[in-house]
Amino acid sequence: MYRLPAEIGARVEEIDTPALLIDLSAFERNVRKMAEFAQARGLRCRPHAKTHRCPTIALKQIAAGAVGQCCQKVGEAEALVRGGVLVSNQVVSEAKLRRLAALAVDARVGLCFDAPEQIEVAARVARDFGVELDALVEIEVGMQRCGVAPGEPARELAGRIAEAPGLRFRGLQAYQGAAQHLATWKERERAIESAAQSVRATLEALDRAGIDCAIVGGAGTGTYALEGASGLWNELQVGSYIFMDVEYGRILARDGGRYSDFEHSLFVLATVMSAPSPERAVLDAGLKSYSAEQGMPWVHGRTDLEVYGIADEHSKVRLGADSARLKLGDKLLLIPSHCDPTVNLHDWYVGVRNGRVEALWPITGRGASS
């Protein structure tokens, strides 16, 4: 945070590197496209703030029609609470629940449950603060991570929540995270169909017990069209659609081509700092400027260049046989392989349009993982 990353009005070539860039026009088209998708189908859109960790972006999504934000951590909720927020995750420590209840004094705040032990402490803390917390029951829909079994076990947990003063049972959290990254559209269809069966069984159990279920939340950028068309999910928790990344970019779409529902709008700007041989150049951005657990970044607009080696502060780029040699000071745009953890490495977004810096947005929730 100690230095501004760029001057408003500067040309892109003048931005000091590494820097995290947003192509504002592409970003705005992505926000609009998802908002229109949700609106056309009568779905609530609650974008996931774990992707951007930035109140400026949250407000832009809400201005486009989003009902509020999801987040993954209490710290993110603290950074983003205006507009209402759902922690789409379990919160188990009393200290964290107190921080969350304090936010509920001013905003509508929810969280997820998958174990009865959570209920007593959350309800007690909510009563201490004189607030009600929205509660979703997270069900296991194929991700094999958190979540109670669908059907009767979920119904039982929902019943306990409905009886707990301080908590307000609102519905189900049914996110199939693993489906987002399956290699083909066909596999993703199968995964979401299987998740839908779990949702359906749970809704039937709730209905038999007379428990009202207002919300079925879930869906990510890789499958939102499937959940959105299911007639079951009514709240989309999409995150990465605003930015895209290599991981989303390389999956196969319905027609066998690359997934292109949304545009790449997030880049790490890097400078050539060494060019020791005609076939190799070294950039001044590495693991501390983009996350790499999903593989190498792509070089935007330059299919002749390949990132083949990374270190803390370096990326090695291989030039194609016909590539013009890169020289010291040349700048390249890298598309990160995974946008959410990449954003979390930076303090600022540098918003650019027509080759000029137009906006600097602080990543207020950077590091807010507790």
Added chain:
Amino acid sequence: MYRLPAEIGARVEEIDTPALLIDLSAFERNVRKMAEFAQARGLRCRPHAKTHRCPTIALKQIAAGAVGQCCQKVGEAEALVRGGVLVSNQVVSEAKLRRLAALAVDARVGLCFDAPEQIEVAARVARDFGVELDALVEIEVGMQRCGVAPGEPARELAGRIAEAPGLRFRGLQAYQGAAQHLATWKERERAIESAAQSVRATLEALDRAGIDCAIVGGAGTGTYALEGASGLWNELQVGSYIFMDVEYGRILARDGGRYSDFEHSLFVLATVMSAPSPERAVLDAGLKSYSAEQGMPWVHGRTDLEVYGIADEHSKVRLGADSARLKLGDKLLLIPSHCDPTVNLHDWYVGVRNGRVEALWPITGRGASS
């Protein structure tokens, strides 16, 4: 930075998670061991601040005998300049060189060169500020990243630097980063022997030209004993030895056992947030609390537990057949697979000893990658 991560004097079990912990006793033994190694052989020890990005740790290393710090970026130098600093990297933009020259008003500051284009601008900026910058010529010693070819090309660059007012030629940067992570000690010996030939050839060329070479810098935690015994390198740029990580922990040592020159002293403390089945538990720390491009973290002191799945804010742990079931709120220590980028995700170190919080050290250089 917005909240303190723990209270001094709190018990480890009371620390909110995820948190970055240092076992202070293990850390101190690591610092002492490397300092003694260097002292016994008459070597300068210039530990790498890219690992810790923390002035508190830099001062402790200097108090133990280090001659100063290495860093990789001008931003790190700004965070750490007391004690003198070498940017063990190329700095190509004039804006960055100005920041570096400004630091040289108060401290002894150096940087690396591998191209003649760098010399003119660096010398001009140094003269503008009325300072002299120390200059090392980086030579290629097997990492295939930055660096001029050893021998004559390196000698030629050194000669140009020696003639440039504002720059002071001090020696060679000869870091074989790829050797640090070769799977066996034998491979690492071969890699450093090959690097030594390049250093020797360059020293001979410099000697023939009558250019004095005071420093030969390089060596990392995985090979320091080899460079240290070579009679060529006289400045060790070790970083990870203070903390260790999975990547350093799993390489094979001289005797075929695991590498154990230094102790694991850095951990991410995580809490069990969901335990949906007897063989699986989910922790509240993920990609935003540790870096994973080198693979999964280890669970410290629990060989019966295996991290097998990670997401932004979750780690999935597989329990062994004989493991006691983990329950909500249980805490585990994770050893990150790569310490440097893990540290860069946090704002604070929580220093613990005998189960109590003893120190909170700010990671002042967090995010300082420009």
